[in-house]
Every structure is written in C-alpha cells, then in structure tokens.
Amino acid sequence: MTWEAGADLVVVGSGVAGLTAALDAAAAGLATVVVTKDGIAEGSTRWAQGGVAVVLGDIAGDSLDAHVADTLAAGGGLNDAAAVEAIVRCGPDAVRRLRERGARFDARDSRPDRTREGGHSAFRVVHAGGDATGAEIERALVAAARGSELRGLTVLDGHVASDVLRDAGGRVAGLAVLDDHGRPGVLRAPAVLLATGGYGALYASTTNPPTATGDGVALALRAGATASDLEFVQFHPTVLHTGAGAAGRRPLVTEAVRGEGAILRDRTGTAFMAGIHPRADLAPRDVVAAAITRRMAETGSGCVFLDATSLAGFARRFPTVHASCAAIGIDPATDPIPVTPAAHYACGGVVTDTDGRTGVPGLYAAGEVARTGLHGANRLASNSLLEGLVVGERAARAVLGDRVIRGVGEPLAPAPALPVADRAVVQRAMSTFAGIGRDATGLATASDAVEAATTIAVPTARAGVEDAALTLLAQAVVAAAGTRRESRGCHVRTDFPDRDDTHQRASLPIRLDASGRPVVAGDALVGAA
Template sequence: MNWEAGADLLVVGTGVAGLTAALRARELGLRVLVVSKDAVESGNTGWAQGGIAVVRPDERDESDSLRKHVDDTLVAGAGLCDPQAVREILAGGAEAIARLRDAGARFDSGADGLLARTREGGHQAFRVIHAGGDATGAEVQRALVDSVRGGGIPVLERHCVVELLRGDGGAIAGALAMDGEDRPGVLHAPAVLLATGGLGQLYAATTNPDVATGDGVALALRAGATIADLEFVQFHPTVLYAEGGPRGRRPLVTEAVRGEGAVLLDVRGQRVMDGVHPLGDLAPRDVVSAAITRRAAETGAEHVLLDATGIAGFDRRFPTVHASCRAVGIDPRSEPIPVASAAHYSCGGVASDVDGRTGVTGLYAAGEVACTGLHGANRLASNSLLEGLVVGARAADAAAKDLGRARLTRKRVGDVRAPALAVAERDLLQRTMSRHASIGRSEEGLAAAAGTLDRSAIVRPMSSARAVADASLTLTAQALLAAARQRTESRGCHRRSDFPETDDLRRLRSTGLRLDASGWLIHTEAGIVRTAA
C-alpha cells in the first residue's frame, strides 16, 4: 500500500447525509474522515431543486400536521413503507431543519417573513420549504460544505473506496481506497458510514451526476450486507427533453413547477393527467411518469409538454429551470417546455434501520444508498433531503454509542490487496438497463438484460477509479435485475407489463438480496434490517 490513514468514523460520500453525519460525529468528539469520489461539492444533493418536505409546528398550513405528512408518505409508498420508520424520520424533520439553519442554510421567505412553502406531487398541503427558488440542494450543500471546512474535518477529495475491510467475525475494520492517481491505500476505521448516493448512471438518461454509480450498494453487498427493494427506481416525470432523445445527465424540471400550477400536455395539446389520478398533475411520481411514457407512445412522440406559461415571474421563482430552458432556446414564460422521464432516485438500497445500522457490525448507511423503510415502493417528493439530514445525524449518534459500548473492532487488518471484479462495458450496460429495466418491465426483457450482462462481464483487476465504478455498476445492475424479476407484480415505481396488477396477498413485503459465500446473488427474507439501539 502506498498510503494509509485512520479515524473513528469513515464517511464515504459528501452529500447531505454524509456531511450531516460528519458534523454530528465531530460534535460527539469522534475522529472523522470523509472520502469523496470527486470534489467535496459533488454528488446528488447539489442538484436537488424542489425542496425539503417538513411540518414545522410554528410555521405550517393550519390544516396540516405530522400525521398528514406520514399519511401522504405511506400512500406514496404503496404498502411497503415501514410505518414506525416513517413516523420517526418525519418527526425529526423540524429539529433537523433548525440545525441546518444554524449551520448557515438560508431558505426562501414570504412577505410575512416566514419560510415560504410550496406543494409537490402526493402532498395534501403546502409543506415543502425551498431555497434560491429551485436551488435548494445547492444551498444545503453549500452550508454543509462550509461547516465541514470551517470545522476542520478532513476530506479526501478525488478518492474512491474500492472495498470494505473486515476483521475478526466479519466486523468492519476500514476500507481499501484509491487516490486521484489510482494509488491504493488503507483507511483504518472501526465504523464506516456509506452515504454514496444513488445509482442513476445505470441508465442512459438520468438526473444524477456522473459519480452516481451505485458504489454503496456494491460495497455493502461484497461486505455481507443485505440489499432491500432495489427494484424500485423512481423515474422523475419531467426532465428537459433534448432533440434526439435524453442522454446522460439531463436538467431536472422540478415538480414544484407543477405545484405552482403548470400542467402536462401531449404534443396534440391534450391534458396528460385528466382522468388518471384524483390529484391530476400532482399525482405521485410513479403515476405521472407512467402516464407520460404511455401518452408519448400513443402520440408517437418521445416527449410531452409542460405548460408553465401561466406562472407569473417564472424566471424569479425557478431560476435554475429557466436558465436550463434558455440554454436550449426555450422560453418557458411564453412556450411549453418539452419534458420526458429519466432515472432519478433509488427507493431501495442497503437495508438499515432509522439509526443507519445495517446487518454488518460497524457498517452504517444513510441517504439515498440506504433503505430505511421511509420510501417504500415510491418516494414522496422532497422527503429525500429530509431523510439525509435526520438519518445522517442519527447514524453518527449510533456509531458513537456503539464505539462507546465497545461493540466495534479497532483491529488493524494485515495484508490488503485490490480485488478483481466482474465489469461490463458501461455503454452496453446503460443501453441494456434503459431498454429492459426502466419504467416498463417484463420477465422476457429482464431475463434478456441479465443474460447480456452475465455474458459481457469480464473479471478485471481494480487498478483504476473507472474500473471500480464500472464494477459497481455491474453488480448493482445485476442485483436490480434479480430484484425486479423476483417481484412479479406492479407496485409503486416498479411496473411489470406481464404482471400489471398489485398483489397484496403474496408480495406485500420487501425484496432482500445478499451475496452468498461463492459470490452469487441470493434472495433473503431478511428484507429491511431492524436492530435495537
């Protein structure tokens, strides 16, 4: 090994969950080390537009309540949320926002001086707070990064984690990593928090940045953890459509635009959501995405239109969306915006409890990479940043508690070597997943996709960050396909053309996956892990 470092808690990822955990761990007196694949500002958080859904007792709609926020979340989750996890995470929202504002985050205010609130799909009330109009994620990331830098918390930028290391009994002992010049090193730590974000780069078109390659899912699987509900990938209904079809990271057109009154039209000018759902254009995302895909196919188009011309001051309320539209020659103040669906958010991930604990001693997960039971089969809009804030802090508390009780190992591992892992060519993988594992799925297509990846994957040494990312994409794709084949029904954002109905009698449970001793993916009834504090 060329280099090494050590900490009490190793945080992998620099989004809202990872940085929140790092700050809380430092408050608790832990030695913290943060690892970022890119610059500390990179990741999914900075791209989030809409806002943070939270019911604050002192500033809320008169008819709104925490109970209603819980109800909306459970409805969106289509029967697979964990009600207790939903209640605990959402109940922590008001305190989390207070901590974030103390860290310097500035949210938009109304004329009355109170925080401005908007409404998004699936919400009964105006409870989504926002910053910079439609730049909430950027403001949250800015405040957290400034706090981390100001607090002297070390961040290894442009480093990737290759493999989690385990000591006696399988407990976490740190990680094998690679620096910006692909030189290997060892990070010794008895506690590791995965906060690596999503897996959008599995698909040809996504709202996710280039770093969202499913690293946390792959790392956790190879470390012996269980993955739950990976088949539930949420496709955002509205990303800016580009001529020739969406490809790569596409600009998001936040759901708040519809919350402010915009409507979806097909290319013939007919309302897309009429008669589809009682909430119309503000239906849950899985419903809207499916409707858009269906209507586009019916009209022979690759997109539909979002008419926001009735929103006064659009450029001030949604400056990010306005700038993206103007960059491609569209003026949303006077003409409809062409939009299509793209991979956006993973509702499943590393099975963990609301304190971030997984089934592997010393391994924690928070944010999009985790499956806490909050999102179920379909995430309610703007619950993600809130989950990162709440569970990130709770995971730091849990790690500190486990360290204090001597539950974790501080033994240093000996000889560490980079593994050789199966890698499929990225473009082929993305095209295959987009064709067979996006909004519409079937056993025939899923089986074809699994066969394509199995045949094309070649075992290669992990000698570069690119190879590590491609190996993560390959294993994560294989796990997602296995989960999607296992769920023979349509539920939430998992739609099967060969099983179009929802089966509450046999399928009302999480889909769990882990690797066996031979490295094969196997199904487990463990599903979401619940561990006592």
C-alpha cells in the same frame, strides 16, 4: 506501496447525509474522515431542486400526521410505518439545526415560503434559491465542514472507496481507497458510514451526476450486508427533453412547477392527467411517470409538454429551470416545456434501521444509499433531503453510542478480482429492458447482455471500481425485478400489470451468494419465481 492512516469514523460521500453525520461526529470528538470521489461539493445533493418536505407547524390544516399519511400513501404498501413516523417527526428539529449551520431558505412574511409537490396534501415543501435547494444546503454544509477541518474533520477528496475492510470477527476495520492515479491507501477505522447516493448512472439518461454509480450498495453487499427494494427505481416525470438520444445527467424540471399550477399536455395540447388520478398533475411520481410514458407511446412522440405559461414570474421563482430552458431556446413564459421521464432516485438500498445501522457491526448507511423503510415502493417528493438530514444526525449518534474503546482489528484482504462489464453495455441493457415498463423477456435479455459483457478483473482506478459497482447493481436490480411479478409503486411489470397484496406485499432482501452473485434471499415472496 499502500499508505495507511487512522480515524474513528470514515464517511464515504459528501452529500447532505454524509456531511451532516461527519459534522456531528467531529463536534462530538470523533476523528472523522470524509472520502469523496470528486470535490467535496460535487455529489447529488446540490442538484436537488424542489426542497425539503417538513411540517413546521405554521401552516393551517397541515400536520405531522398528514405528512406521515401522504408518505404511506405514496409508498405502495411497502413503507416501514415506524420508520416513516420516526423520520417525519424528527424533521422540524433537523431543519432547525440546518438553518443554524447557515442554510438560508426562501421566506415570505418572515417565515419560510412553501410549495407543494406530487403526492402532498398541503404546501409543506420549504425551498431555497427558488429551485436551488440542494445547492444551498450543500453550500451551508460544505462551509461548515471547511470551518471544522482543524477540529477533527478531514476531507479526503479525489479518492474512490474500493472495499469496506473487516477483521476476522466480521467487524468493520477500515476502508480501502484508490486515488485519482490509482494509488492505494487504507483508512483504519472501527466505523464506516456509507453516504454515496444512488445508482442513477445505471441508466443512460438520468438526473444524477456521474458520481451516482451505486458504489455504496456494492461496497455494503460485498461486506456482507443486505440490500432491499432495489427494483424500485424512481423515474422523475419531468426532465428537460433536449433531443433524441440525449444521455448522461439531464436537466431536471422540478415538480414544484406543477405544484404551482403547470399542466402536462401531449403533442395535441390535451391535458391528459385529469382522468388518470384524483390529484391529476400532482399525482405521485410513479403514476405521472408511467402516464407520460404511455402517452408518448400512444402519440408516437419523443416527449410531452409542461405548460407553465400561466405562471407569473417564472424566471424569478424557478431560475435554474429557466436557465436550462433558455439554453435550448425555450421561454417558459410563452413556450410549453418539452419533458420526458429519466432515472432519478433509488427508493431501495442497503437495509438499515433509522439510526443508519446495517447488519454488519461497524457499518452504517444514510441517505439515498440506504433503505430505512421511509420510501417503500415510491418516494414521496422532497422526502429525500429530509431523510438525509434526519438519518445523518441519527447515524452520528449511533456511531457514538455503539463505539467501544478498542484497537481496530487486523483487516482481512478483500477479493482482488471482481466481475466488471462495459458501462455502455450495462446502461443500454438497463435503459431498454429495465426502465419504466418491464417484462420477463426483457429482464432476461438485460441479464444475458450484462453477463455476456462481464469479465473478471482487478479494478485499479476509479472507472474500474465504478464499473464493477454498476455491474453488481445491474445484476441485483434485474434479480429483484424478475422476482417481483406484479406492478407496485415505480416497479411496473407490463406482463403483471396488477398489484398483488395477497402474495407480494413484502420487500425483497438481496444478498451475495457464495460465488459473489446477488440473489433474492430465501422465500421472500410466496409464488414468486
């Protein structure tokens, strides 16, 4: 039997964007429920190492204009300039409010310490715990949420969102969920905010936790929303190489290690980034990840090496990275760190404005699941936590501003059966043919492999919901990557190696067709096929 409950706002996900929005909404008097698949602190936010990119006005030579310019330069011409301006300029106040909620950043001389990461023209990344910024932000927000549970905020953990429910007029009417035993429930609500993170689990090797299965994008597409920029999957250049065939969540080696002087070298000891980009090892992530992939192919090596032996106090400055290295017998003080790229961040997602609104009334999205236009074709390092903080706050205000006093409409029954492919088949196909370096033949092969493994089934448990989401995301990413016949940002087509600003400087809207299959909507690109 299905249980039912009611709320003013349901937030799906408990990372920085979701908890920020939930706390603000509850404080404003909205009955708010946070739905999360695992425990409240188990999302992607806690794995973020580097920090928050923000201009606080106390670093000589840096400015909000410079941060905007760096973001646009990294984004490959597909940023929404107005969104970049809005989010970057709201950053200082958002960080101040986070600190008021108890987040403690590393300090030097009584002000926040800074580091620099790839693509940044200045030291502007504030950090916590050396290289545990996400963990500190999550700690502070979780503590605030637990302190608010008696004041309008409820946390429903151990539940996976299976469908966004809508009424006959197309408005959001609530959320369908399944608990860890497959028991169904319905949360009636006029507003649902998706803050589920990305879809790193689409690939066999990723920096993301197992929860990052693309649930939010799939929920939004099935509810009638539009997604965009899904082909721009950012691979982090430096993930700890723990041996051939390593899969699942891989230990990250934060970009701040290079920001503070570490150098990438190939198996012969050659520092290979100097001739590739003016910023060398601190080039934008898409440039570095592609350069590492090429160098590995050229040298026949399974990894390259990050030489941090010149950095004093490595264990103190980067305790998380140091512990990961020690676990495989590497001492960064004396040994080069073996690294490879791995799937890291989805630059695209559900199309929203900078207030989190989608095209579906009552449906909002914030954080990695959303495509605000901040990132374009390649995210600037440490802009993700910034976006989660800012858009989480703005989304809560949007829900309050859009709210109409009315009863929730009667929800229509969702489609019970969905296309579902075996997760291992999807990950193998996407990793082999839709990772760094794609071509038409490989993308077609990936599509065929997923299609051949797909059956129609009714998800009755979390694994089935996640597999259905990954299947839909694989189809959507391949459709977008096949349509974009150029190389731009973190989308690299080996059969179309050049950027084409004449015909393809546009984002690709993805919607579901009448059969429920993701397709590129309309004549999105002139000359695309």
